[in-house]
Amino acid sequence: MNDRFMYASQPELRPQFVEELYANISKQRGLLHLLKQVPLHIRRPRVWVSLLVILLLFVACARQFISPEAHHAANINGINLVETNYIPHVMSWYFSNEGAEEAIESIILSHGEFASDEQYMVPLDEAIDQLPYTFNMPTWVPESYSLIGEVRENPSMRRLFAIWVSEEKDGRIQLVTHQATSGQIKAAPGKWEVIEINGVEVVVIRGRFGPLFESIEDYRAFLESDEKEIRTYWDDDLGTQIVWIDNGVYFQLGSPGFIGAAGYFSPLQSTDFASEEDLIRMAESMIIE
Amino acid sequence: MMGTDLETNHNSLDLSEDIDWQVVYLELLPRIYRYVAYRVGERMLAEDLTASTFEKAWRGRHRYRQDLGAFSNWIFGIARHVTARHLKSNNHHAISFEDLTHIEADQNVQEEIDIRGDFERLSILLQRLPERERELVSLKYGAEFTNRYIARITGLSESNVGTILHRVIQWIRSEWECE
Numbered sequence: 001m002n003d004r005f006m007y008a009s010q011p012e013l014r015p016q017f018v019e020e021l022y023a024n025i026s027k028q029r030g031l032l033h034l035l036k037q038v039p040l041h042i043r044r045p046r047v048w049v050s051l052l053v054i055l056l057l058f059v060a061c062a063r064q065f066i067s068p069e070a071h072h073a074a075n076i077n078g079i080n081l082v083e084t085n086y087i088p089h090v091m092s093w094y095f096s097n098e099g100a101e102e103a104i105e106s107i108i109l110s111h112g113e114f115a116s117d118e119q120y121m122v123p124l125d126e127a128i129d130q131l132p133y134t135f136n137m138p139t140w141v142p143e144s145y146s147l148i149g150e151v152r153e154n155p156s157m158r159r160l161f162a163i164w165v166s167e168e169k170d171g172r173i174q175l176v177t178h179q180a181t182s183g184q185i186k187a188a189p190g191k192w193e194v195i196e197i198n199g200v201e202v203v204v205i206r207g208r209f210g211p212l213f214e215s216i217e218d219y220r221a222f223l224e225s226d227e228k229e230i231r232t233y234w235d236d237d238l239g240t241q242i243v244w245i246d247n248g249v250y251f252q253l254g255s256p257g258f259i260g261a262a263g264y265f266s267p268l269q270s271t272d273f274a275s276e277e278d279l280i281r282m283a284e285s286m287i288i289e
Numbered sequence: 290m291m292g293t294d295l296e297t298n299h300n301s302l303d304l305s306e307d308i309d310w311q312v313v314y315l316e317l318l319p320r321i322y323r324y325v326a327y328r329v330g331e332r333m334l335a336e337d338l339t340a341s342t343f344e345k346a347w348r349g350r351h352r353y354r355q356d357l358g359a360f361s362n363w364i365f366g367i368a369r370h371v372t373a374r375h376l377k378s379n380n381h382h383a384i385s386f387e388d389l390t391h392i393e394a395d396q397n398v399q400e401e402i403d404i405r406g407d408f409e410r411l412s413i414l415l416q417r418l419p420e421r422e423r424e425l426v427s428l429k430y431g432a433e434f435t436n437r438y439i440a441r442i443t444g445l446s447e448s449n450v451g452t453i454l455h456r457v458i459q460w461i462r463s464e465w466e467c468e
Contacts, residue, residue, distance in 0.1 A: 003458045005465065006430040009407035011326045011335070013319050021340050022314060025347040 070186065076194050077201040078182040078245040083189045086233045087209055127160055133179050135249050137162070140285040142278040144168045163256065171239055171273035172256050173282070180250040185243050188234035197280065198287040202244035204276065208255065210235035239273030242283050251286070254279055317361060318343065321368045324431035328372045328423060330412035338375055342368045365432060369424075376420075414461050422457045429454055 070084035122130075124147065128137075141147075145164040159178040166172070185203065192205045209232045222230065239255025255273045274282075321342060326335035346364040415423055421443075428439045436454070440447040 002462070003430070005407075005462065006411070006426075006458065009411040010323050010430065011332055011408040013322055014336070017336050017340075018315070018318060021318070021336075021343060022311075024340065025344050 073187075073189070073192075074194070076203050076244075078180075079203055079243060079250075080182065080184040081192060081203060082184060082186045084186050085188055086231045087186055088229050088231050124162065131160060131177075131179075133177075133249050135177055135247075135251070136286045136288060138175070138253075138282040138285045140281055141173070142166075142274050142282070145173055145274070166274075169272050169274070173274050173279070174252075174254065174256040176250075176252040178250050179248060180245060181248055183243075183245060183250045185241075185252075191234065191236070195280075197244075197283050198289045200244055200246050200287050202242050202283060202287075204280070205241040205243065205254075206276070207234055207236040208238045208241060209233065210238060237270040239270065240276040240279055242279050244283070244287075246287060251283075253283055253286075313360075314343075317364060320432045321364065323433075324365070324368060324427045325372050326408070327412070327415060327427035327431040329375065330416050332408070334375075338371050339368070342371050345371075410465070411461070414464050418457065422453060425450060425454055426457055426461075 070082045070087075072080065073083040074081045124137075141164055144166045146166075148163050148165055159176065162175040164173040185205070186209070187203075187205045188207070191207050192203055194201055194203055196202070211232070241252060241254035243250075243252050245251070318339070322335055322339045325338045325342070326332060329335055329338065342364065346360075346367050349363075415426060418426065425439060425443070428434050428442075429436070434442075436450045437447050439445075440450045443450070445453075
């Protein structure tokens with residue numbers, strides 16, 4: 001059958017019609033239609049899976065080089081434990097006169113644990129009487145340690161600081177209490193453990209974030225600079241902390257924190273602080289079943 | 290295997306997963322347009338009906354992203370439906386092919402053939418064909434389907450399709466050569 005003339009007679013498409021029709025069918029409305037306009041070879045699942053794998057590999061690699069700011073690690077009896085390798089501090093005000101001790105005492109730290117100018121020293125019994133909560137002071141302390149006779153109390157924060165000093169070790173023991181049913185504490189990954197003392201879960205934190213400055217010269221240089229933020233990193237040698245919440249009261253027992261710590265300008269070794277075993281025994285004497 | 294349902298007289302599309310839909314559009318559009326044009330006999334009307342077909346089909350093309358054969362069958366189904374509905378709404382009359390072969394060529398028709406291009410000349414002859422014959426010619430020479438596939442979608446036997454097309458083409462050629 002000679003039908004070549006049938007093919008030869010086929011009508012040709014107008015190029016303008018081809019372009020206009022394609023433009024019209026591509027011009028869909030709505031978000032879904034906008035998505036559909038993305039070329040299909042991009043929308044194909046295999047492409048997206050590949051992109052996802054690449055993204056995950058990138059994130060995994062990035063995590064090897066970039067420490068995350070912080071991430072929630074656990075909630076222990078109301079204590080929100082956040083793991084982080086470093087924490088930033090922002091100096092908001094200070095006294096820059098008359099030596100290191102006053103300057104250190106005046107530092108305000110932005111991460112939540114901070115001192116106040118309302119803070120003052122009062123006898124222990126008087127301070128405890130003023131608190132709106134009750135708790136048991138340790139009935140056992142390591143040998144050579146003794147309460148310095150006064151506690152620092154912050155009326156506005158309902159916070160109490162009790163400090164024991166040793167005749168043999170430079171590192172002090174500090175107990176901080178305040179009213180709370182929940183709290184947050186930061187620790188480096190792998191540097192904390194949950195144990196149970198007399199039926200209460202407590203967090204044992206080995207080490208703490210290090211001194212802000214290595215020397216008084218460093219500190220003064222910082223004060224004279226325009227810098228307002230400084231980062232501190234985890235130091236395994238700065239003693240042990242035991243943290244817990246019991247009956248609506250937050251407890252932190254261990255080496256002193258940032259305020260008044262002897263290690264600010266002359267970092268101490270771990271042997272200079274009370275041992276973990278001693279601190280646990282102190283805590284046991286406070287937590288009564 | 291993808292695409293086996295869509296049998297054409299020329300090279301089939303690459304039906305791998307890497308379907309380029311712009312290429313698909315450019316591949317299917319001429320065949321659908323020609324099919325519609327053969328059916329309705331007017332270029333502009335064929336463009337309108339083709340556009341309507343593609344606008345309907347394009348919205349659902351994501352359902353066939355991995356099955357071009359199914360998509361092609363589907364869009365040709367839409368084209369046939371759109372065209373048939375148009376012809377029905379315009380009271381397209383039917384006449385038997387046997388009656389057609391006994392009708393003398395109208396003088397006015399012959400004059401019109403003389404002054405138009407090939408498609409228009411062919412279209413004038415196609416308009417005289419009965420519905421079934423014109424559909425078969427459109428599927429064969431417009432959409433460029435094989436006789437086997439045409440038989441499948443029309444419900445005729447393959448040999449029957451071949452016989453009808455043979456007779457129709459002979460008649461068209463005789464009319465064509467009588468110009």
